Amino acid sequence: MHPDDRARVRESVQQALATLSDYEAEYRCVWSNGSIHWILAFGRPTYNSDGALIGMDGITLDITSRKQAEQKILEQAALLDVATDAIFVRSLDHQILYWNKGAERLYGWQAAEALGKNAIELLHRDDLTQLNEALKIVVAQGDWQGELTQVSKTGQAITIASRWTLMLDETGVPKAILIVNTDITEKKQLEAQFLRVQRMESIGTLASGIAHDLNNILTPILSSAQLLLMQNTLTDDRKQHFMKTIELSAKRGASLVKQVLSFARGVEGKRAVLQVRHLISEIQHIAFETFPKSIDLSVDSANDLWLVSGDATHLHQVFMNLCVNARDAMPNGGTLNIAANNFMIDESFARMHIEAQVGAHILVTVSDTGTGIPADALGRIFEPFFTTKDLGKGTGLGLSTVLSIVKSHGGFIDVVSEMGRGTHFKVYLPAIPMHEAPPVQDNELPHGKGELILVVDDEAMIRQTTQASLEAYNYQVLTASDGIEAIALYAQHRDTIRLVLVDMMMPSMDGMTTIRTLLKMNPQVRTLALSGLLSSTQISELEGIHTSTVLSKPFTTKELLENIHQVLEAQADIA
Incomplete structure (x- = not known):
């Protein structure tokens, strides 16, 4: 017996003899070859016919393999606790079975608090769609990885990169899930800032074209207005012509400003089912208005183009960046073509393209007839800060941003370029193979029924x-x-006012403060917020008010009447 274990084992045997009870002990023995083995011993006192103690009977088992396995487990557990990632094990019915130190640091729950708890109730809130999808995949395929939003003990939202592995019992039946989570909250925030910076760079490259186009828009408005004021002999047809010119020019300017603001500000992180054809149409409009007239622009989008699940702002940024690069590659003019088609990736295509996944995709191709990309630079164009442009004409952020966004949507990019002949960027995005029903057009403007509306705006002309x-x-x-x-x-007419139209940017008391005050007076008051420059924070706050709707300036009479009609109809349905 190992010298360090003798006293402890002797004490256990003596206690068993004194209390006339069984004993159990684990101890080490040194074999003749010097190796150490663990022994598990069971003993029981034995007596003669007179009841006198004559000795002890017992059995011993060599448990060296078991002790070595236990030691290995302890060492592995110690390593897991050293890991910075949150590592935990949950059963298939969501019970937490293991919780390492990294999980304690990330979520704030100590192991004693987390063990035995329901993982979904502890770490998740609201929409569980992605979580349920992940569970289906890991059970079917054995592993899953992706990004999830979870909450800490304090209720703080955390964005994590999560890797799941299915654990099997000795018979091969699934018994639990090993989860390794990495906190990427700060990384995602930095990415969002990076994307905003890059968007502003793109806006900067278009600035001169935007200014030129706005001047072109304002010129016919001013000329038509002056003619209407100065010419008393104009026929009704000529008056109608000039008024129509003013209207169309104003709409053209409003559309351009709205698209630029939307692109610059962005509403990030919101995925929805969308039609890429509409995004391409917006890109076409901006390019037509701002690119040099020496560049011929053509667009070819399939009428039955499949839908995608994506972030409209980010995808807009992808196609805008590619078009700006194409423009810069054609300083002396050329042809820019944007094509969008359905594309079914089969196994043969997937084997040839390592990032491709079998299934339905849409393929958006942006082609130019420009200078082309040198062969030695083609492999580096997606690296951050790498650029082939002259000093001061580009930061090298554009294509790295494009690749990052496309990958986040589960897609990939192919590039083909030839010096002196041009470049083709092919963007593949996973699609939802379904047809989009054409919207029903209704040209009849809705009329009111004598409802009283309060219009709040510091601009007298807008009020009038x-x-x-x-x-x-x-x-x-x-x-x-x-x-x-x-x-x-409102205090004087609160019983008769059905709707309040509120400009969001006013002196003294701004629109948001006005709406909050109205809600305190009447929690059911209906408001229509009017603004051309709302921040993401204001938009989120207004979306949280179930009685408020947002209408962007400038708006047409048709847009105003339709929005008012929808708000009042919704109010009538609730009543």
């Missing part, structure tokens, strides 16, 4: 034109020049 438009379509109107006046008017 809005009032005239509403009264022309059978609404009654009160107007206020700021939030303070609006609160006073």
Whole structure:
């Protein structure tokens, strides 16, 4: 017996003899060859016919293999606790079975608090769609990885990169899931900032074209307005022509400003089923208005183009970047072509393209007839800060951003380029093979039923034109020049005012403060927020108010009437 174990084993045997009970002990023995073995011993006192103690009977088992396995497990557990990642094991019915130190640091729950708890209830909130999908995949395929949003003990949202591995019992039956989670919250925030910086770079490259186009838009507006004021002999047809010119030019300018603001600000992280054809149409409009006229632009989108699940702002950024690069590659003019088609990837294609997955995709190809990319640079074009442009004409962020966004959507990119002949960028995105029903057009403008509407705006001309438009379509109107006046008017007419139109950027009391004050007076008050420059924070706050809707400036009479009609109809349905 190992010298260090003798005293402990002797004490166990003596206690068993003194209490006339069985004993059990684990101890080490040194074999003749010097090797150490673990022994498990069981003993019991034995007596003669007179009841006198004559000795002890017992058995011993060599448990060396078991002790070595236990030691290995302890060492592995110690290593897991050293890991910075959160590592835990959950049963198939979501019970937490193991919780390492990394999990304690990331989530704030100590192991004693987390063990035995339901993992979903502890770490997740709200939408569990992605979580349930991950569970299906790991059970079917044995592993899964992706990004999830979870919550800490304090309720703070955490973005994590998660890897799941299915654990099997000795018969091969699934018994639990090993999960390794890495906190990427800060990384995602930095990525969002990076994307915003890159978007602003793209806006900067278009700035001169935007300024030129806005001047072209303003010129016919000013000329037509002056002619209408100065010429008393104009026929009705000529007056209609000039008024139509003013209207179309104003719409053209509003559309350009709205698209640029939307692209620059971005509403990131929101995935939805969308039609890429519409994004390409917006890109076509911006390119047509801002690119040099020496560049011929052509667009060819399939009418039956499949839908994709994606972030519209980010995908817009992908195609905008590719088009800007194509423009820069054609300083002396050329042809820019954007094509979008359905593409089914089979196993043969997937074997030839390592990033491709079998299934339905859409293929968007951006082609130019420009200078081309040198062969020695082609393999580096997606590296951050790598650029073939002259100093001061590019940061090298554009294509690295494009690749990052496309990969985050489960897609990939192919590039073919030839010096002096041009470049083709092929963007493959996983598709939802379904047809989009064409929207039903209704040209009839909705009329009011005499409802009273309060219009709040610090711009007198906007108040006057809005009032005239509403009264022309059978609404009654009160107007206020700021939030303070609006609160006073609402207090006088709260029982009859059905809707409040609120400009979001006003002096003294801004729109958001006005809406909050109205809600305190009447939690059911209906508001329509009007603004051309809302921040993401304001948009999120307004979306959280179930009685408020947002209408972007500038808006047409048709857009105004349709939004008011929808709000009032919704109010009638609730009532």
